[in-house]
Amino acid sequence: MLSGLTGLAGVKPGTRGRLRPVWEEEPSRTGLASKGVVLVLICLAVLFPLWVVIVTSLSSVRTITEAGGLVVIPRGVTFVAYQELLGGGQVTRATVISLCVTVVGTLFSMTVSIMCAYGLSRTGSVLHRPLLVFMLATMFFGAGLIPTYLVVQGLGLTDSYLALILPSALNVFNILVLRAFFMSTAQELIESARIDGAGDFRILWQIVMPLSRAVIAVITLFYAVGYWSAWFNASIYISDPQMLPLQNVMNQLVLKQERPTGLAQAINTGHLSPLAIQMAVMVLALIPVAFLSPFVQKHFKEGMLTGAVKG
């Protein structure tokens, strides 16, 4: 089904290993060159700011002073900012909190979503349609911020990590994508497993899930990025500053320009640049996402496309 989506459909290798169909016009050299330049510029627009952030976070106080602020060309790499940030204190705690919320939340979301998607993927089953409609309907109305807030408060979830997980645990769109893939599992496999005496949990675990590995990887990434990037729920449900996750601390340190507690001395003695600290916090927030997403990237298309067709 997805063979046509590899981006190479119908392209025949031509001369000199070029992948251009034989009937297509040869592009001019200037055309190719200008296209290349534009592409490089577009990529630079994305990568250059990140480069500056990373380089500045690795720069010493002197380099930053000489550059008059942000550093573009690295000179003398130092990890002082990271040592200070990760040597205990507010940012270390926030990083651990974010990691825990992300891991626990993603596991919870995936378990519930996969079970729900499988439960709704067998179209002959009882109540399958009403339950599906019950789920789809939530895509059309949002209850609104205020009543949601009141419900979370009424359940006593404020100032608890559960408030960072439960209200945003499910994404109906993700469940639909999973369900679409589960439905494309060959029914013969499921039937034969059933005849061999497998129950639904075993079929899901040993047949359907291994066959849907790619889409499960994509959805896991989506959920994980959601938890890792979230700051709004924490900003309204968490009042204890000791419990804030990394994004909220980054908001305070960088956007609101507050000084990190416990690091004031190092900054005042000129040992540490506040700018390097800010940039290092940004890099901490960036690292997991930048490392994970390329591994899953080749599967994005399948997940997104199924969603677009079914959604």
Next chain:
Amino acid sequence: MSLSTEDRRAREPRTPPVETRAAGGAPVATKVPLRHRLRRDRTLLLMTLPAMLLLLVFAYVPLAGNVVAFQDYDPYIADNAFQAIAQSPWVGFEWFQQMVNDRLFWSALRNTLAIFLLQLTLFFPVPILLALFINSFVRPRVRAVAQAVLYLPHFFSWVLVVTVFQQMFGGAGLIAQTLREHGHEGFDLMTDPGLFKFLITFEMIWKDAGWGVIVFLAALAAVSPDLYEASAMDGANRWRRMWHITLPALRPVVALLLVLQVGNALTVGFEQILLQRTAVGPGASEVLDTYVWNVGITNGGFSYAAAVGIVKGVFGLLLVLGANKVAHLMGEQGVYKK
């Protein structure tokens, strides 16, 4: 709702229906009693239970919680929000009347629509153009690298994106810094109320335009190369092929995304704006979502904020349905089928 054809025909009955012979001799399937089907599918039902409970608690119960918009909700009347709702006095449509006379509400609505229009004109076409551009490269390596780079910002949090912009375009940012070094005046894009809407749109483009490319690239890859070959044989040059084959192939996807975009017209950049509103002041940056947040969460005007939220929700739903209707009239499928 979009229920695919696969859903419509129940293709795999789990146990074969009981067959009986009717008078004519043709097999008639009698329905398995509900009791038996519930027993038969109990594992499947059990599996959906946690998700349904979550949806019930965090989507349907809050929906009922909207009643506070018709009350004078007082959070201090009881220990618990639920009890407070039960004990708060009813005021009818008072909050809605107040909203009509509220200058700040109309200002928030104006800002919301202005940002939506900018999004529609400046943001929306970018992924399409980017997809056509990337699609014009034939080397798989080039395409893969370009996609990897372009997808990346989608996974950054808004805090990170706003911070990156501040470091580039803010008063102490790289551009101001470079300008000052060369004897020019520095500038600060982040605190300019007049440019705020463009800043917001620019940030959206940087973060999500690359991600939007995926859907269009997939649509382009699904076009049969035979069409291109045949038209090339007929003498169509590359521009005519783009006009007559590529662009029509994108039409359904464009229509679908346009409908979704219009449906979200009243929901523009909530988190993003919340992070930046203090820098430019609410006059330029307040949109409906941030207004609800400001009135309700920060100032405790829960009832009034809920009323604004309801109005926004109702008009949002009407927008989706209306846009979808237009898509149908144009002969496109839209979000759900007719």
